[in-house]
Amino acid sequence: MSAERKYREEIVRYGRMIHEHGFVAAMDGNLSVRLDNRRILVTPTCVSKGAMKPADMVIVDTEGQRVAGRRNVTSEIGMHLLIYRLRPDVKAIVHAHPPTATGFAAAGVPLTEPLVCEVVMGLGCIPLARYGTPGTSELAQTLEPYVPEYDAILMSNHGVVAYGDTLEHAYMKMETVEHFAQIALVTHLLGRQQPLSNVEIEKLLSARARYFGAKLAASMPLPFLRSSPQKVS
Numbered sequence: 001m002s003a004e005r006k007y008r009e010e011i012v013r014y015g016r017m018i019h020e021h022g023f024v025a026a027m028d029g030n031l032s033v034r035l036d037n038r039r040i041l042v043t044p045t046c047v048s049k050g051a052m053k054p055a056d057m058v059i060v061d062t063e064g065q066r067v068a069g070r071r072n073v074t075s076e077i078g079m080h081l082l083i084y085r086l087r088p089d090v091k092a093i094v095h096a097h098p099p100t101a102t103g104f105a106a107a108g109v110p111l112t113e114p115l116v117c118e119v120v121m122g123l124g125c126i127p128l129a130r131y132g133t134p135g136t137s138e139l140a141q142t143l144e145p146y147v148p149e150y151d152a153i154l155m156s157n158h159g160v161v162a163y164g165d166t167l168e169h170a171y172m173k174m175e176t177v178e179h180f181a182q183i184a185l186v187t188h189l190l191g192r193q194q195p196l197s198n199v200e201i202e203k204l205l206s207a208r209a210r211y212f213g214a215k216l217a218a219s220m221p222l223p224f225l226r227s228s229p230q231k232v233s
């Protein structure tokens with residue numbers, strides 16, 4: 001099977017997963033894979049991500065111009081192009097509107113509290129980008145400050161974008177963000193948070209450096225390392 005055929009089928013599979021998990025409704029969301037340094041395979045607009053076929057995908061160039069496919073490309077292609085341009089390590093992107101994480105994004109609350117060790121190690125934290133109108137260059141501009149240092153971003157009043165070296169890893173980051181948002185919500189319902197201490201965060205970041213490379217861990221600005229609320233509220 002050709003690599004392109006494999007990626008078309010992967011996009012169908014993970015599209016079905018974001019739909020089955022309730023991360024998208026109706027025709028929301030989009031997924032893409034970088035085929036090479038000139039071409040991106042991406043989902044079309046106006047189709048349920050739970051009911052796509054491999055032949056539905058569109059191939060665009062680095063300017064977003066369609067070079068193959070019958071359907072029109074997602075209107076959020078500009079966000080995908082920006083991420084691929086700023087992050088040569090990224091090979092795949094998932095954008096969805098998972099309800100709990102999107103609730104935080106609609107409340108203007110970033111997911112930056114160090115509440116769960118695996119999330120600190122895997123993602124650091126999930127910052128909140130300001131609002132930008134979908135389908136415009138404004139949306140990509142709002143994400144630009146965060147893309148170099150974070151692998152998942154909350155988009156104000158909109159949703160979440162996550163990316164990685166494979167579509168599987170990009171999808172898993174999306175799942176982690178939504179799962180963490182649910183845990184953070186429970187701590188808010190309980191009326192108290194018990195954040196990890198600076199000492200524990202530093203141990204997790206050393207582990208992160210071992211697993212993911214020191215450069216990434218060192219470059220990640222973690223808001224909670226500076227503010228680090230220690231007291232139980």
Ligand SMILES: [Zn+2]
Pocket residue numbers: 028029076095096097134158159
């Ligand atoms: Zn969206």
